[in-house]
Amino acid sequence: MTHYSAFALVRKALGGNRGWSRAWRNAEPKAGYDVVIVGGGGHGLATAYYLAKEHGITSVAVLEKGYIGGGNTGRNTTIVRSNYMIDGNTRFYEKSLRLWEEMSHDLNFNVMLSQRGQLNLCHSPAQMDAAARRGNIMRMNGIDAELLSREEVRRKAPILDFSDEARFPIVGALWQQRAGIARHDAIAWGYARGADRHGVDIIQGCEVKGFVWERGRVVGVETTRGAIRANKVGLAVAGHTGHLAKMAGLRLPIETHLLQAFATEPVKPILDTVVSFGAAHFYVSQDDKGGMVMGSDLDGYNSYGQRGDLPLIEETMADAKAIIPLLSRLRVVRHWSGVMDMTMDGSPIICKSPIDGLYIDGGWCYGGFKASPASGWCFAHTLAKDQPHELNARFTLDRFRRGYQLDEKGMGPTPWAH
Template sequence: MPRTPGADLPEHPDWLWHSPDPKPSYDVVIVGGGGHGLATAYYLAVNHGITNVAVLERGWLAGGNMARNTTIIRSNYLWDESAGLYEHALKLWEGLEEELDYPLLFSQRGVLNLAHSLQEVRDGVRRVNANRLNGVDAEWLDPHQVAEICPILNTSDELRYPVLGATWQPRAGIAKHDHVAWAFARALDRMGVDLIQGCEVTGFDRVGDRITGVRTSRGDIAAGKVALAAAGHTSVLADELGLRLPIQSHPLQALVSELLEPVHPTVVMSNSVHVYVSQAHKGELVLGAGIDAHNSYGQRGAFHTIEREMTAAVELFPMFARAHVLRTWGGVVDVTPDASAIMGLTPFEGLYVNCGWGTGGFKSTPGVGWCYAHTIACDEAHPLNAPFSLERFTTGALVDEHGAAGVAH
C-alpha cells in the first residue's frame, strides 16, 4: 500500500522516503541499507509481491560503500558464472532509469582495460573471446584504436608501462551512485517497505537452527526471514551465530579532483599501474586505486596508496598533472579467497547471506537484487547465483576471478 505522506515526517517536497519506527515483526528483514539491500527489497516487492519488509541501516541509507565507490559499471568478466550475473545486471541497468522514473545518470561511455605487457595482452584477448562466447560485447583494440577512443591517454611507447592494447566494452559506463540509492528508496517507500535508519543489528533470535528475528539498537524485531547485505561487516554479524564466513575486509581508496571541463570521454582502467579514471557528470575526475594490503574496517587508508595512484594517473594522463585533489575517501571491500561473491542460503534456516563482492558491488546492484530476492522468496538459489554459494569453499568449485576481473574498481 502507498505510504501516507507526512505519517512520520513533516510534509516537504524534498522528502523522497520516510524513516518510520520499526514494527514488531516483518516477513523479511534485510540487514544493510546500501545498494544491494535496497535492490533486494525492490525486487522482493516487484517480482514476488513481498512488501512486508524492513531494510535496516545502522547509519544513514546508502552511507556505506554505496556512497564510497567509483560508480563503474561493466560485465566483461572472464568466467561464465561471473559474466552471466554481471551481464544480467548490466541489462537491468539499461532499463532501470525508466523503470524507477528517476535520473540515474547512467552513461554508457565504455570501459577500456589497458594491457601493458605481453602477458596482459594474452589475458585480454582471452577475456574478449570468452566474453563474446557469453554474449557480452567486447573488443580487442590496438594502441592506435585506444588513442582514437581516448585521445588524452598517453600511448607513447616510451612509457615505463607502454599501452600495448586494451579490452573495450562499449556498453559499460558509470551511473550516479546516490541517485541510484534515492531512486530505489523512493520506489520502496511508495510500496510500503520500511526503510529504517540508525538501527544497528546487534544479534539474532533463534530457535534451534532457525533464525526468528534480530536484536537491534531500536528493539527486537521478529522476522520470517533475515537477509544479510552488510558488505564487509557481514562477517561480524555472522560471528554472532558462530558462522565463520571466508571474507577479509580491506580499505579501498579513491579521490576526486576539482571541477574541470569535459575532457575524458570514457573510463580507463589499468592493472599494472593500478589506477582507474573517469570523469563525473559535474566535471570532477574520479580516480581509484588498489586495495590497501592490511585488514581494516576503517574508511580511510594509507597515504602511500594514494601517492602511487596519483603517480600512475599522471603517467597515463599527463594533462592531469596540474589538477587539484578536492577530497579523498575510503570504502570497505570484502574479499573472498577466489575473488568472487557469496550469495545464497546458510546453515541456519531463514538466514541468507550476500557478501564478498570485493570491488564489484556497485555494478552488480540490480542483478544482485533480482537474484537475492529470488533466493529469499523461493528459499533456493536463482540459477545465476547458484555458483556463488558458501558450499563452493568445501566442494572446491571456486569461481576464481583473481586478475581476470581486471583492476579493482
C-alpha cells in the same frame, strides 16, 4: 507520492516548487515482518524492491544503522561494466548491466547511467592475447567486447600517454561500449523510493546488535530500536558481513580490507570513457562535474577503519601520472575509503547460510557497486524461493570446501591481492 516527469517538473516549478512529497517514508519499526533485510545500501534496497516487485512479498523492512546511501554505496568510483570471464560470474554481471540499462525507467528515478564505454588497456602483446581471450568469452556469452589497436585507443582517449617516453606503452585495449558510470547515490535513493512505494519499511538509524533465536533458528534481530521478528533475515552488509555473521556464530571465507578512492578538482572535459590501466591496478573516469575520479589497489592489510593510508595514495598518484601525465597538475579535492568484504576467491556470496532463517548477500570485494541490481534481484529470488536463481547458483559458501572457487584473477586465498 509524486511521479517524476517533465510535466511534474514544470507544474511544480510554476507552483514555486512547493508540494514535492518525500521520496520515501521514514518508517518506524513494527513488531515483525516476513523478511528483514539488514543493510540499507544499494544491495539491501534492491533486494527489498525486487522482493516486492518480482515476488509480491511486501511485508519487508530494511534496517540501516546510519542513513540511506551513507555506506559503501556512496564510497565507490561508480563504474558499471560486465567484462567478466569465468562461468558463474559472466552472466550474473551481464544481468546486472541489463538491469542498469532499464533502471531509470523502471524506478522512475534518473540514475544518470552514462554508457561511455571502458578501455581496458594492454601494454604488451601477451596482454593483448589475454584481452582477446576475455573478449571472445564475453562475446560468446552475448556481451559486447571489441579489441582495439593502439591507434583506435588514441582516437578514443588522446590524453593517455602515447609518447615515446611512456613507461608502459599502450599496445591496444579491450573495449566494452556498454560499460560506463552512474550516479552512486541515485541507485540507493531510487531503490529506496521504489521499495517504499510497494510498502517496504525503510528504517534508518537502526543498528543490529544480535539475532533472535528459537530452537536453533534465526527468527528476528535485536536492534538499537528493539527486537524485530522475521521469518527470514537477509544480510546485505558487505564490508561488515564478517562482523554480523560472527554474532550468529558463523566463520566466513571473508577478510575485511580498505579501498580508497579520489576525486580531483573539476576541469574541462578531457576524458569521455572509463579507463583501466593494464600495468598496475588503476582506473579513472571523469565525472559530470569535471573531476577525475580515480581508484587503485586495496591498502593491503585487514582493516575496518574507514580511512586510507598514505603509501597507497602515493601508489595511486604514481599510476595516474604514468597513464595520464597531465593529472599530476591537478589537485585532489576529495578522498574517501570504504571497507570491503574480500572473499578468498574474489567472487561474491549470495546464498542461504547454514543457519535456518539466515541468508547472506556479501563478499562483494570491490566490485559491489555495478552488481547492486543483480545482487538484489538474485538475493530476492533466493529469499522468496528458498533456493538460488541459476544466476547466483555458484555464489555459495560451500564452494570453497568443494573446490569450486570462482577465482577470476587466479590469486588463491590471499584476499588482499585480488
